[in-house]
Amino acid sequence: MTSALTPDELLTTTRSVRKRLDFDRPVDPEIIRDCLRIALQAPSGSNAQGWHWIVVTDPELRAGIGELYRRSALPYLDGGGAYDDGHSPQRRAVQDRVDDSARYLAENMHRVPVLVLGCLAGDAAQVPAASQPAFWGSLLPAAWSFALALRARGLGSAWTTLHLAYADEVARLLGIPAGISQGVLLPVAHTLGTDFRPAAREPLESVLHWDRW
Template identity: 50%
Template sequence: MTDQPISKLGLSADEVLTTTRSVRKRLDLTRPVPRRTLVECIEIAHQSPTGSNSQRWRWMIIEDADKRRAIADIYRTNFEAAYVGADAPEPGSQADRVNQSARHLAAHLHEVPVHVIPLLADRMDEGTPSWRQASRWGGVLPAVWSFMLALRERGLGSAWTSLHLQNERDVAELLGIPYDEYSQAGLFPVAYTIGTDFKLAKRPPAEEFIRWNEWS
């Protein structure tokens, strides 16, 4: 018996690009994510442009519940430390909605069925020259974004998080990642989304961010 084809939403390229949101509160914590779906999304991510056509990345996928809980505990500790003393946003504002969404994810991160950590095959530290960092990150980040776009088309979602990186070495030891050889690019909780009707975000006009030929 052959596997059934992976279901897709049939979105246009523009729809995928403009409705791929950071999904936190609408991650389905009860529905398992098939491995072949993740592999297919990573296959698509590997078509992204990369310097010297080198694909200097790896993908750590964490399904194990104990390891997800350990990572979530680290994340929550850093999350709470970051929010201690922070002024509460105005109730009902966009900032308040983002705040509540972030808190929801922190509280439920261990329940998200899959954690994905993209890895850059190099060690990026504070002393690494900016030109080298730009080159290296410029290879892995398009792949990660392509991964998120592929998830969206298949009815899944994620959010780009980085708070666990304050304890990157601890997470590397937990997962057996060679810390001196690989830099973690982030932590992506992956799940099917509750509903697939994501809209365009409210953004200022592009003209406000553009300069032509000189800064003025």
């Protein structure tokens, strides 16, 4: 059953959910199927529809992915993650909370009831640099649609790619064939509460350029 959120509310309150994922509540597989059907309606470059979705619920497979994820994520976070010394004190405080929640997810990835990997047909390593945006542009809108559909049903997720440092190991674990590129890992669970709010953002005027920079 979907929520009564307006389109604007849905778009502005779909957050990256990490600490508020409910690890103990099962997720109905039909909810995942419904949300992926919605994701398949997203734009696809040249209508290629080259996406593939791997839904992982097996505890041993989730544990294997969780271990590989931690192996990549924790050193990254220990090294400062995406921290920027140029941020204002207020922005640094927010980033500290983001890093803390990212560490929490890394330490608990194996507990998330559903892990969804979004992939694309084709070897991303062979795609020229100028064509990389077009290649991944066929996956990004679909993954975002999936996240919106989850939010409308009381579930949450977070876009993460830190597992890609061990993409070959993940591919062997899940039997992903050669020529299929992993693009995103989406941990999926019901959320602890649904009262998400718009995030603090820099003013539009600080990033808006009209006609010229």
